[in-house]
Amino acid sequence: MWVDAGYKWVNVGNEWAVVRLFKEHPDTKALFPKFKDIPLEQLGNNEDLRKHGTTVLRALGNIFRQKGNHSVNVKELADTHINKHKIPPYNFTLITNVASVVLTEMYPGEMTKPMQDSFSKVFKIICSDLEQLYKAANFQG
Numbered sequence: 001m002w003v004d005a006g007y008k009w010v011n012v013g014n015e016w017a018v019v020r021l022f023k024e025h026p027d028t029k030a031l032f033p034k035f036k037d038i039p040l041e042q043l044g045n046n047e048d049l050r051k052h053g054t055t056v057l058r059a060l061g062n063i064f065r066q067k068g069n070h071s072v073n074v075k076e077l078a079d080t081h082i083n084k085h086k087i088p089p090y091n092f093t094l095i096t097n098v099a100s101v102v103l104t105e106m107y108p109g110e111m112t113k114p115m116q117d118s119f120s121k122v123f124k125i126i127c128s129d130l131e132q133l134y135k136a137a138n139f140q141g
C-alpha cells in the first residue's frame with residue numbers, strides 16, 4: 001500500500017499545491033504569516049511560496065519513504081505545527097485531499113483508481129497519527 005512517490009512530491013510542489021489549498025480553502029491563507037497579506041493572484045510567482053511548497057512536499061515524500069515507520073517524522077511535524085505555527089489539525093486533511101487531487105491531475109496515467117485509493121489510505125494514516133499527537137498535546141487550534 002505504501003507508494004514510493006517521494007520524488008514526485010517535489011514536482012507537485014512546483015505546481016503550486018499550496019496555492020490550490022488557498023484557492024479551495026481561503027481561510028488557510030491566514031495561517032501563513034508570510035503569505036496572508038499577499039493577494040492570491042500574486043502568489044503564483046512568489047519565490048518564498050515556491051520554496052515552501054517544495055519543503056512541505058519533500059517532508060511528505062520523506063514520510064512516505066518510511067513506509068509506515070514514520071513516527072519520528074510525524075512527531076517533528078506535529079511539534080512545529082502545534083507549537084510554532086499553531087495549525088489546527090483538520091488542516092492536514094484539507095491539504096492531503098488537495099494533494100491527492102493535484103497528483104491525479106498531474107499524473108493521470110499513473111494515478112489509477114487503485115493507486116488513488118492507496119494514496120488516500122496512506123494520507124488517512126498520516127492524518128490520524130497527527131491527530132493522536134495533537135490530542136496528546138491537548139491542542140486543537
Ligand code: HEM
Pocket residue numbers: 028031032033034052055056057059060076077080081084085087091092095
Ligand atoms: C502533511 C502536510 C504538511 C507537511 C508535510 C508540512 C511540512 C512543513 C515543513 C517541513 C515546514 C518547515 C519546517 C517546520 O517549520 O516544520 C512547514 C512550515 C509551515 N507549515 Fe507546514 N506542513 C504540512 C501541512 C501544513 C498545513 C495544513 C498548514 C496550514 C494550513 C501548514 C502551515 C505551515 C506554516 C505556517 C509554516 C511556516 C512557513 C513559513 O513561514 O516559512 N503546514 N511545514
